[in-house]
Amino acid sequence: MSKGLNYKYFHKLLQKKREEVLEEIRDLEPKVEENPLETGEESTPFPTHIADVSDIESRRDRDSYMISQYTQDLKDIDAALQRIVDKTYGICVDCEGEINKERLKAISYTRYCKSCAENREKTNWKKAEF
Numbered sequence: 001m002s003k004g005l006n007y008k009y010f011h012k013l014l015q016k017k018r019e020e021v022l023e024e025i026r027d028l029e030p031k032v033e034e035n036p037l038e039t040g041e042e043s044t045p046f047p048t049h050i051a052d053v054s055d056i057e058s059r060r061d062r063d064s065y066m067i068s069q070y071t072q073d074l075k076d077i078d079a080a081l082q083r084i085v086d087k088t089y090g091i092c093v094d095c096e097g098e099i100n101k102e103r104l105k106a107i108s109y110t111r112y113c114k115s116c117a118e119n120r121e122k123t124n125w126k127k128a129e130f
């Protein structure tokens with residue numbers, strides 16, 4: 001049950017964050033799906049310069065990457081909203097300790113308390129080293 005956490009406040013915070021992330025995805029998506037064939041009658045089916053192709057591709061790669069990042073954020077936000085419903089929000093999934101309120105305000109969809117998050121970072125870093 002709630003341990004002095006204002007669920008309503010964090011619910012609102014998560015909803016707002018969710019809207020922002022959705023907005024970012026909406027902004028990025030048309031660019032990724034843009035079809036040069038449909039931009040106008042005069043456009044040629046193939047870009048005329050190699051540079052154009054790589055420009056378009058690198059921009060698409062970046063946009064796709066951003067979208068996958070935002071999609072992951074969205075999943076985390078939805079999971080956090082579900083934890084509010086389950087009344088487990090604000091509890092670290094690793095150590096089951098309470099997550100600091102200030103940390104929740106900063107990263108409303110975090111699953112981990114500060115020390116667990118730091119431990120995970122260290123572990124990931126070690127994994128990346130070897």
Ligand SMILES: [Zn+2]
Nearest residue numbers: 092095113116
């Ligand atoms: Zn923890």
